[in-house]
Amino acid sequence: xxxxxxxxxxxxxxxxxxxxxxxxxxxxxxxxxxxxxxxxxxxxxxxxxxxxxxxxxxxxxxxxxxxxxxxxxxxxxxxxxxxxxxxxxxxxxxxxxxxxxxxxxxxxxxxxxxxxxxxxxxxxxxxxxxxxxxxxxxxxxxxxxxxxxxxxxxxxxxxxxxxxxxxxxxxxxxxxxxx
Amino acid sequence: xxxxxxxxxxxxxxxxxxxxxxxxxxxxxxxxxxxxxxxxxxxxxxxxxxxxxxxxxxxxxxxxxxxxxxxxxxxxxxxxxxxxxxxxxxxxxxxxxxxxxxxxxxxxxxxxxxxxxxxxxxxxxxxxxxxxxxxxxxxxxxxxxxxxxxxxxxxxxxxxxxxxxxxxxxxxxxxxxxx
DNA sequence: CCGCACATGTAAGACGTTACATGATTGT
DNA sequence: ACAATCATGTAACGTCTTACATGTGCGG
Numbered sequence: 043x044x045x046x047x048x049x050x051x052x053x054x055x056x057x058x059x060x061x062x063x064x065x066x067x068x069x070x071x072x073x074x075x076x077x078x079x080x081x082x083x084x085x086x087x088x089x090x091x092x093x094x095x096x097x098x099x100x101x102x103x104x105x106x107x108x109x110x111x112x113x114x115x116x117x118x119x120x121x122x123x124x125x126x127x128x129x130x131x132x133x134x135x136x137x138x139x140x141x142x143x144x145x146x147x148x149x150x151x152x153x154x155x156x157x158x159x160x161x162x163x164x165x166x167x168x169x170x171x172x173x174x175x176x177x178x179x180x181x182x183x184x185x186x187x188x189x190x191x192x193x194x195x196x197x198x199x200x201x202x203x204x205x206x207x208x209x210x211x212x213x214x215x216x217x218x219x220x221x
Numbered sequence: 222x223x224x225x226x227x228x229x230x231x232x233x234x235x236x237x238x239x240x241x242x243x244x245x246x247x248x249x250x251x252x253x254x255x256x257x258x259x260x261x262x263x264x265x266x267x268x269x270x271x272x273x274x275x276x277x278x279x280x281x282x283x284x285x286x287x288x289x290x291x292x293x294x295x296x297x298x299x300x301x302x303x304x305x306x307x308x309x310x311x312x313x314x315x316x317x318x319x320x321x322x323x324x325x326x327x328x329x330x331x332x333x334x335x336x337x338x339x340x341x342x343x344x345x346x347x348x349x350x351x352x353x354x355x356x357x358x359x360x361x362x363x364x365x366x367x368x369x370x371x372x373x374x375x376x377x378x379x380x381x382x383x384x385x386x387x388x389x390x391x392x393x394x395x396x397x398x399x400x
Numbered sequence: 401c402c403g404c405a406c407a408t409g410t411a412a413g414a415c416g417t418t419a420c421a422t423g424a425t426t427g428t
Numbered sequence: 429a430c431a432a433t434c435a436t437g438t439a440a441c442g443t444c445t446t447a448c449a450t451g452t453g454c455g456g
Contacts (some may be wrong), residue, residue: 049415050319057326067435077325080318084417089437109424109434128330132319132338134345139259139314140229142375144307146256147236148368151307159311166313188393189327196321196386203382207375214367228443246407263445268409288407288452 046098046123051083052091053127056100056120063104063115066092076190079197080135095120148215157217164208171201225277225302230262231270232306235279235299242283242292245271255369258376259314274299327394336396343387350380 048056058064058072069092070085092114095101100120104113116124141163148156174197181191208216227235237243237251248271249264271293274280279299283292295303320342327335353376360370387395 050317050322051415054322054326057322057329060326060329065435066437077322080316080321082315082317082416085436086418086438087416089435090415093437109426110436111434112436124326124329125331128323128334128338132323132342135316135318135320136261137259137314137316137379138229138261140311141314142259142372143229143233143236143256144311145375146368146372147233147239147303148371149366150236150239150303152304155307159307163311188391189325192327192390192394193321193325195389196324196383199382199386200316200379203378204375207378210374211371212367215371230443244407245409261444264407265409265446266444268407269443272409288454290407 046095046100046119047130048095048100048123048127050081050127050133051087052095052100053124054081054083055088055091055095056116056124056127059101059114059116059120060124063113065107065111065113067111077193080193145215154217156215160208160211160216164205167201167204167208171198171205174198174201225274225279225298226309227274227279227302227306229260229306229312230266231274231279232303233260233262234267234270234274235295235303235306238280238293238295238299239303242294244286244290244292246290256372259372324394333396335394339387339390339395343384346380346383346387350377350384353377353380 054073054077055069058069064072066085066089070083070088073081073083073088092101096103096114098119099117100123101114102117104115106112141159144151144156144159174194178191178194178198233252233256234248237248237255243251245264245268249262249267252260252262252267271280275282275293277298278296279302280293281296283294285291320338323330323335323338353373357370357373357377
């Protein structure tokens with residue numbers, strides 16, 4: 043009861059800690075790799091939230107290991123806080139996509155800059171998709187975690203949608219009208 | 222030249238002001254409606270940035286109208302700042318999707334909560350897609366702005382991708398295994 | 401003439417980013 | 429013994445969110 047209410051960033055750290063104690067450093071790496079595509083957080087944030095959650099009793103620091111490694115483990119209160127978060131109303135997804143701002147205001151974007159930006163980003167997204175598909179293929183059949191697969195598949199579908207969107211843009215925008 | 226460097230949020234306001242003077246109130250409404258799907262901003266932010274940009278000479282307040290309406294118009298410096306922003310390196314898109322956190326940590330989400338959340342969000346996205354398609358169909362052929370169309374189409378493709386992702390989720394996750 | 405929507409603004413705090421500081425340990 | 433990397437942490441700032449305060453004018 044009355045346990046501290048956590049935000050989504052803290053909840054994600056608690057989520058990782060279900061699998062066993064981890065240090066801040068490990069959490070940063072895990073977050074970047076496993077949820078970085080749809081939930082960004084920085085090293086600075088991680089250490090701050092760890093300190094706060096430790097203060098609040100949601101996690102406990104263990105014995106300090108070599109190189110000042112400080113592993114944190116989930117407490118019962120932390121487990122409860124995670125479940126409370128799951129039970130609370132989830133915020134809607136928040137997308138901030140500067141490229142779309144440029145497209146929206148494309149009429150007033152100077153010269154060929156719009157086409158240039160689009161070409162640039164098209165390439166970035168093609169690479170990201172390739173990367174996701176490579177990583178998907180790299181997981182041996184028998185050790186596929188359905189949850190991790192699902193989130194990666196989201197990324198794949200997202201990147202495909204973006205690429206199809208690029209492909210369907212009219213020439214006025216992609217700048218392919220000058221032949 | 223040395224004009225103030227603006228962030229993406231300010232750039233979006235400058236973008237709107239290219240079409241003519243607008244008040245803070247109008248900008249909030251316009252932003253919510255026209256870029257809200259991929260760039261959220263709040264009323265509070267708008268008034269703050271307007272004050273700051275006015276201070277910096279990027280925009281100028283006009284005569285106060287009724288109900289204290291205060292229209293701002295773009296200055297040359299503001300136009301320049303907008304172009305500078307277009308010329309700068311655009312930040313990558315930033316997606317924060319709590320639902321995907323829940324999926325990622327699905328193994329530790331209590332009881333049928335995961336399935337429940339998914340069903341909920343599936344509905345939300347279906348409705349959003351329907352809304353986009355309705356709004357798309359509502360624009361008369363002759364007054365279609367290709368830029369606005371392009372950003373809306375992004376939304377449509379995004380929502381379709383999300384719905385297809387939902388549809389492809391395994392039963393372990395959607396909870397349809399108990400028959 | 402009164403209630404509601406319009407319109408601007410402020411304050412405080414939560415959250416996120418960037419840069420830097422500090423020291424330990426590993427490998428060479 | 430030295431450089432590179434590991435690992436934690438702090439400081440400062442920028443941005444976003446939430447809530448509130450204040451007043452105006454339109455419509456019934």
